[in-house]
Amino acid sequence: MDQPLRQTPKGERCSPAAALLAWYDRQRRDLPWRAKPGETADPYLVWLSEIMLQQTTVTAVKPYFDAFRRRWPDVAALAAAPVEAVMQQWAGLGYYARARNLHACAKAVVVWYGGQFPATEAELRQLPGIGPYTAGAVAAIAFGRQAVAVDGNVERVIARLYAIDTPLPAAKPLIAAHARSLLDPERPGDFAQAMMDLGATICTPRRPLCGLCPLNTFCLAAARLSPEDWPRKAAKAARPARRGAAFFLRRGAELLLRTRPPQGLLGGMSEFPGTEWSADYDPTNALRDAPLIADYHRLDVTVMHQFTHFILTLDIFVADGRRGTKPPQGCRWVSDIEAEALPSVMRKVVAAVRSSGWWERA
DNA sequence: GAGGCGTGGAA
DNA sequence: TTTCCAAGCCT
The missing domain is CATH 1.10.340.30 (Hypothetical protein; domain 2)
Structure with a gap:
């Protein structure tokens, strides 16, 4: 050359x-x-x-x-x-x-x-x-x-x-x-x-x-x-929207978490249990996917997060679990959230719950 | 080759 | 608010 x-x-x-x-x-x-x-x-x-x-x-x-x-x-x-x-x-x-x-x-x-x-x-x-x-x-x-x-x-x-x-x-x-x-x-x-x-x-x-x-x-x-x-680039496709729900379960000072599969989106990271994230999510059916039976309350706020190839909007359902409630299959009660591998989208969930005021109420 | 895979900051 | 993107890699 x-x-x-x-x-x-x-x-x-x-x-x-x-x-x-x-x-x-x-x-x-x-x-x-x-x-x-x-x-x-x-x-x-x-x-x-x-x-x-x-x-x-x-x-x-x-x-x-x-x-x-x-x-x-x-x-x-x-x-x-x-x-x-x-x-x-x-x-x-x-x-x-x-x-x-x-x-x-x-x-x-x-x-x-x-x-x-x-x-x-x-x-x-x-x-x-x-x-x-x-x-x-x-x-x-x-x-x-x-x-x-x-x-x-x-x-x-x-x-x-x-x-x-x-x-x-x-x-x-x-x-x-x-x-x-x-x-x-x-x-x-x-x-x-x-x-x-x-x-x-x-x-x-x-x-x-x-x-x-x-x-x-x-x-x-x-x-x-x-x-x-320059450089010339092919136009990118628009980012589609997906929706879903996250379940914020509290048992005393502990929170219910699970670990995502090692491969794929947020592989190996911790998350709150939730529904699938899909284009046709229906909030009226969200509680069917709740990890355990409780008196859920849906927050007024949602969490928005931009991934590389889609935009996620998350409803948040909060509830208190009774003392002694066993964690469902694949989940665990966690007392130290800072020690978890929590991706940013899940930290946004924590922030939304804190700002909602529900956290302080009994 | 094309699509999946995070996040936060800039315009 | 929306769009774009920043020292790419893997399948």
Whole structure:
């Protein structure tokens, strides 16, 4: 693939990678998982951060990264932890298959590689939860390998740089080829992080700051004065609505919870018992699915929550269980809700019950 | 290739 | 309020 070049003020020829790295050396973001200039990156921390950052913002990741690093300082410690503890620590970050795969990957690194992460893309790619992007990122950033890490940022930067009209995801192979052609063989790790910094701070999805961009003079989309027109993407389908009910059962200071199946939506996480979540939910029939017989009261408020592929509206039925009431099959009485792996949608249920005033009434 | 899989913040 | 989306992976 051809390398565009331009003249610098001093007259030497300047590649996009050189311009990018010069910008990165001045403007690099200081992030908790990022080695300082001259320092060696810890593969465990690079890997941990890359898994957390999948489809997740830096702001959301920071507190989770700190907590994980403090609680499990190395891959052996994480591998030795119960998977339930990992799920609980992950609660709120979303995409919970990542947490299960994180733990499985830690165990695999200990068993297969004696607790040392492998350095090649091909080996990393075999580990659970590590796909093409993460394998490239860890190989380049933690081990200095000649690998590119093509994430959403890089796709956007490359698609604009070359004004690629093929829509995503069909354009991915072409974009990856362009990325490899740009790669600086001396600094693959910095190149990967520089591309992501550029996409995150300059070459943003909306209103990119082309005047500050080190690649401005190379960029075909900027030359056409409409960088926001790239990357091309197929239109997404509208998010359908689903409804359901959650049953908030209290027995003294305890609450009735159950654990969702390990696979699928919110896999392995805790929840209040409830109905199916469906488009044709009928609130008048909701109590047929109640986990035990009680004097239920439906709250006036509902809980709304946006999942990736549908929008959920939840009715909430509250009731007190009598002392000595046995938990139904698959459920358990829980006294410490904070120790549970409660996803955000279920925390919203708790908040709704608290704000309703029912909680204080006897 | 397409769809499932969370969440919270920005515009 | 609605829409979009942020360092993807798995099936």
